[in-house]
Each structure stands twice: as C-alpha cells, then as structure tokens.
Amino acid sequence: MTTNPGEFVLGEPIADTAAPDGPLAERWTRRRSTGRLVNPANRRRLDVIVVGSGLAGGSAAATLGELGYRVRCYCYQDSPRRAHSIAAQGGINAAKNYRNDGDSVERLFHDTIKGGDFRSRESNVYRLAEVSVEIIDQCVAQGVPFAREYGGLLDTRSFGGAQVSRTFYARGQTGQQLLLGAYQALERQVNAGTVTMHTRHEMLDLIVVDGRARGIVVRDLETGAVTVDLADAVVLASGGYGNVFHLSTNAKGCNVTASWRAHRRGALFANPAFTQIHPTCIPVSGDHQSKLTLMSESLRNDGRVWVPAEAGDTRAPGDIPEDERDYFLERRYPAYGNLVPRDIASRATKAVCDDGRGVGPGGRGVYLDFADALERLGRATVEARYGNLFEMYERITGDDPYQTPMRIYPAVHYTMGGLWVDYDLRSTIPGLFVIGEANFSDHGANRLGASALMQGLADGYFVLPNTIGAYLADGPFPKLTPKHPDVVEARTAVTDQVRRLLTIDGDRSVDSFHRELGRIMWEYCGMERTDAGLRKAIELIRSLREEFWARVKVPGTGAELNQSLERAGRVADFFELAELMCVDALHRTESCGGHFRAESQTPDGEALRDDEHFSYVAAWEHATPPVLHKEELAFEYETPSQRSYS
Amino acid sequence: MKLTLRIWRQKDRDARGRMVAYDVDGLSADMSFLEVLDVLNEQLTTAGDEPVAFDHDCREGICGACGMVINGVAHGPQKLTTACQLHMRHFKDGDTIDVEPWRARAFPVVKDLVVDRSAFDRIIQAGGYISAPTGSAPDAHATPVPKVDADAAFEAAACIGCGACVAACPNGSAMLFTAAKVAHLGTLPQGQPERPSRATSMLAAHDEAGFGGCTNTGECTAVCPKGIPLTVIGSLNHDVLGAAVRGR
Incomplete structure (x- = not known):
C-alpha cells in the first residue's frame, strides 16, 4: 500500500510515562526505594541481553553483571572498547558545584530543559541532573584520569548553554577515558563469569513472544552464522542514527538497525526528526569524503568565531583588519557569546554562509580563531588545553591552527530522537529497555554539550540497573526453545533478507546509495526544513529505495566476513528511517531546538516554538501509514519560554 | 593522483x-x-x-x-x-x-587486512581494571591526586589498543600495551590495592596469548600513534618485581 508523502494517522495518546508523582526532587529516591527487587539468588537465574558496548551498554552490562544477573553483551566491533562513545572529546557535565559558581542539581535541570527547548520530560531530566554527581565519583574510583589542578582536585570548564563551569574532562579525550573505565569494569565482569561478551556480532532482529521481548537474532560477522539468543530481557544500547545522513561525525559502523528492527516489532520511535547539527566540524574537502570530524565544543571557550563583514572578501584571514570582521555569535548573543547552544550556533553559521560571507572552498565555512587566546594565555596553556585537537586539525587539513584560524562548518553529530521509553527506560514492548543515545529521553529537541556522556553513563550505571529489577521480579519467564514458531519466524526473516541482498546482483554499490540518501537528507531534512522540501525528500527517498532493492550489488557470500553485506542491511534500514524522519519533520510545523522549520521563525530568524500545538513527544508506531501517538509534556516546575541567549 | x-x-x-x-x-x-x-x-x-x-x-x-x-x-x-x-x-x-x-x-x-585482536581483551580481563563496583565510590574529591600523577596516568591511558606495537615488535610482544594499562592504573592512588596482582596477572595473560617477550628494541613506541613512552615498561617491571619480592 502506498501513501501520500507525509500521510499519517493519529493514534491513542500515551497516557502514562510511569513517572512517580510528588515533589520533583524526591521522585527518583522514591522509585528506587519502593521499586520491586530481585533477590541475589534469583538474579543468577535471569538472563539479560545488552546490545551495544558504549558508555550506556558497557556500563549497564558491567553493573548488571555486578548485581549477579547472567548477562550477554553484543557489539559489532572487534572489541567493546571501540564503541563510538570513545570519540567524544569535550567532557561530561555534573552538578558538583566544586567551583562555588552557583551550580546545583536544579540549575543543571533547568539548563537541560531550556537547552532542549522545552521538549523533554521534567521527571527524567531532573533525575539525570541528580545522578550526574554520582557518575563523577564512580569514574574517579575506576581510575579515569580526569584533568586536575595543581592542588590535586578536579578541573572543570564551561560548555555551551551554561553559565557555570561544570564540565569535567580528560584533555580532548573524555569519551575515550570514560569508555575505557566502563570497558574495564565490563571486562572485570567477563573475568568474573557474569558477563559473556560477543564481539563481531550484529543484532538483526528482536524476538517477541507473547508480547514480551525475549531475545535477539544475531549474525556472526566473521562466519556469517545467523543464530538466536533467548533471554528474560533485552537492553538496547545501540547508539544513534546520524549516519542516515551518510556524512556525520559518527563512526562508519554506527547504524539504526537494532533500533529499527525493534521499531518494526512494535516499539514506538519518538521524535525521529530531532537531530543535532554540531557547529564546529572540519568542512567537507571533496566528493571522496567518508566522514566528518568534530572539533570539540570546548574550543569555543577560547576560540572566537567570525567571518568577513563584507560578502566576497577573499583576503587571507590575517589580512582582514579587526573592524572588517564580524564576530557574529558575540554580536547576536552577547550574554553567551561563542558559547550559545549548538543548534543556535549552527544556524547562525549557516546564515552567514548563505549570506555569501562563508570562507574556504565553496564558501561553506567560518573561522574559529585562537589569536586572542594565544596572546592572552600563551602557547603553552593553549597547547595544554587543546593540543591534541590542534594536531588533529592539522593532520586532516594540513593547516596549523596556531598560525592560521581553523575553518569550521556544522555537521550532523547526534540524534535526540530514538525509541520511546518511559521513566523506567522501558520501551512499549515489555522486556525491551532502551538506554543511551538509542532512546529519545532527556535531551528534548536539542542536546547540550557534554550531556551525552552524562546520559549514557546515568542510564547504564545508575538508572537501568535500578529499574530493570521491577520487570525481572516477574521472571524467569517460561523457557523458550529455538523451535518456538515466533523464534523461527524472526530467524527466517533475517536469513531471507541476507539472501535477498546477495541475489539482487545489480550494478551499484551500497555506498553509492548511502551517499545519495545522505545528500537528500542533508538538503531537505538538515539544518532547515520546509513543507515542500520534506515532501520532495519523501518522494526521492522512495524512488531511491526502490532502485536500491533492484540495483544494489553485494559481492561475496553470506557465509564469510562480508562488509558490503553488513552495510547493505544497515542502509536498507536507513531508507525506512529516513522517510519516518521526514514525516515527523513535516508534521511538526513549529521550530524547536535542532528542528528548524523555515515557516516558523521570529523576525530575527530564531526558532519559533508553538507550545499550544506541539508541546508533546511524537511517538510513531510502525504501520502504513505511520500512526502518531502523542505524549503531552506537562511542565510543573519550569515555565516554557522563548529561549533567549542574547 | x-x-x-x-x-x-x-x-x-x-x-x-x-x-x-x-x-x-x-x-x-x-x-x-x-x-x-x-x-x-x-x-x-x-x-x-x-x-x-x-x-x-x-x-x-x-x-x-x-x-x-x-x-x-x-x-x-x-x-x-x-x-x-x-x-x-x-x-x-x-x-x-x-x-x-x-x-x-x-x-x-x-580476512585480508582484518586480524583477530581479542587477546588484548583477555589481557585486560586478567586485571586491567580497578575493582570499584557501581555505587561504591566515595566523593570524587575525597582523594586529591597530584597533577603530575594525573597527567602521567592520562598519558599511559591514551593507548587506543590498535596493536601497532605488536606488529612492529620483532618478538611480537604486547608489552607496551600491557604496560600502558599497568602504568595508568598503578600511578593513581585508586589503583594501589590491586597493583602487585594486576601486573603479574596481566603479564601471565600476555604470555599465554602467545605474545613474545620484550627485548627493549623500542620499535613499539616508535610506531605508537599515541606516543605511549617506553618508560611504561619500566613501571611494569617494577610492579612485577615488587609483587615477586612480596610473594604476591
């Protein structure tokens, strides 16, 4: 059945998010102290599958193992340590208030709700802010080498969207160090026998029996063997879907398949259109480009963003005098300056480039200049703060940022949308939990810098291990065998798809399709979206998808390491997701956070929210046409206001 | 081109x-x-x-x-x-x-350029961690860490586990990888309780995986993309020797 582009059906609203009521500050404590528990002897009889080994999955698998559950963890990489959390540079937020600069759990809560443009849930966000404090303690105890001051205490820095200094960091490699902490905790449990790790395995379907998530179908990427793993609960920690744009700051392997398969099995997908475009990435250098590299937001602490004041000024940056430069973020947003939230910085960058004032090849870039910082702080200090980032920039571009300003441009970085979960991180399929970037919670329509690491570890170390017990207290669930018809059906669906991809034997590579899909998404569902553009995108996606299934060429066989086959399956799912993203973006005629509808802006070109009609989470049910379930957002403690950073 | x-x-x-x-x-x-x-x-x-x-x-x-x-x-x-x-x-x-x-x-x-590096995970499993179960941590500022120690720990912790050190070593040794983790954790106060057993257990796992011994040729550090210094192997030797002397 075909539908008109953007067509959807309105379903039942989501009435209950399972959040405790009562005072906001007491909700998490109350949930923890009243939730049902599983006694230690019974935990040994309960099987939990964790898909993904990044900050969320790694920390969850380790912690569930410590609690005594029988855990099996899966990742597509050759080691759990390679999960893409490792690439996070800047830092992790926590409301420690070690600086005595007025920070508190309430303030982090407020900043996150406001930063998310009032499209997230108060209960979840408050808990995140609350738990942030414990995360830092936990990581330090594990030996994470955070940056320290001479007195031996932890150093912090400021990040976008905040006026306090609450971001803890380990040079420009905070994600790496936090992930290695979680990885080491995970390997400790492997050694203890509570966690079994399956590397080079990809989840290709979710097994649902009698309405409960009971296992997964996986493909061994080395041998091609397709097997099933059955359990009492499944935790998805499979990350975000930024690679639907082909070019993004995500690792090449990042994909939506695990989430999408769960969605096809009945899990609602929330706010798919909410994607984050990060303002400071190295610009595209040519058609060969395979990925984009982020330059940490922390650089905006000391770097100043500018373009020539006049369009068409082709002088070298050093030849442009001070009064002929436009430090456009400082000019438009004096209160926050270069540290405005990411969505705002990205759009402002696009605006000056659209204005013809962009720099570098194609005019798609702006300067990030450290000349002032070098003069004020000296080279040694700048090097200590950002040395590895400067080196990375030079390696990629061949330019030395100590001599000439960096050139940066926005790129897809993070996806706020994801599988819908309630307060306890349960999806709409009982027994299926979703954590980290894979779920939609906490960040609303825009994520603040240094909050992804916070959320991944909050979910994995502290939230999920405390909420999963209430579900597992009803287990173990009836024993299943691989011969159960629902299990056989799921496994057969996977082997059929593998066979189908291998037998098309067309004339176009998987990558060529992915690249083309990415261009459509970037053009029409990127930084600025319009009704006409989104409708056009849906038509283009559909026809490209049809072509994919007729013309894709996947060499080799299914019984070996076959990287083309892996990518083909992922791109096939990206096609379906891409259409849903456009439907979501089309139906939300307001602008909010990272979702900018050109039709809905203030006279100054800022995002114009429409709280009267859109103060809800859009949770989509898989169907043709898709069914929209609204979760109305109630603000009891915060008052939605037009965001102002000026 | x-x-x-x-x-x-x-x-x-x-x-x-x-x-x-x-x-x-x-x-x-x-x-x-x-x-x-x-x-x-x-x-x-x-x-x-x-x-x-x-x-x-x-x-x-x-x-x-x-x-x-x-x-x-x-x-x-x-x-x-x-x-x-x-x-x-x-x-x-x-x-x-x-x-x-x-x-x-x-x-x-x-296959082709893909190799099996799971032996690295097994070395970490043998002791490349600090036992700090979730929830057990004191306040992060309870134990100040001198900046020089924190920086040295970070330098060793920057290892990305790529395996270049092994590929470059004429003995196929993973001593730089193993020692980097031993040095990272052993430099921090939080890593002291398990320090002697960590070094010996990780070294045993290293040998069991089939990696060769170290003869100080330094090829490992020359190719290391993160510049892990050869001195971390000295820390490993120190800890192994210390464990032997203490009989642990």
Missing part, C-alpha cells in the same frame, strides 16, 4: 594469502588512506570483484579499529598518526604502496 596498491589478500583464517596489485586513479591529496581504500573497493565492487576487508570505525584516530602495515611501517610513514588519519599529501603521484595486515602469532589474520 594515481597509485599502485599492493595489498595482502587472504580469504579466511585458513587460506593462504598473497599480495595483489591494483591501480587506483583520480585520488586527491586531501584524502585519507582509508578513503583511498574506499575508492579501490568501489572500483572492485562495480567490476564484480570482492572488495578488500579492513577494520575501521571512527576514522578520527581514537577507536583503534584500523591498523595496517603501510610500506613496512605500522600505520604508515607519519609519526603519531593512525592509518585513518594518514592523508595522501604524504605520498607522491605514481607511488607503489604495500599494504599488509598486522603480523603476529597472537593476532591471526581473519
């Missing part, structure tokens, strides 16, 4: 491999080395041949997935740089480049 790539092709773990030459044209100096392999694979795929298998993921030099011996040097000619961050401006038009997988007894070749 045009290049001839001579690449190790091997169907699976048991097959015999061989070097196969491919011409690749239309390259730009701004490409990364892996993007050149992407171009070659696109070319092979449309011609109906099997693309070259290679591990890669983040492509920004931090995940440690990529790794190949380029013209006889692990990760290629540029210092402190992984293969994914190596750009073609370091090569000349018309060059012939040899590309091989890591070669070491403890890293069996899986």
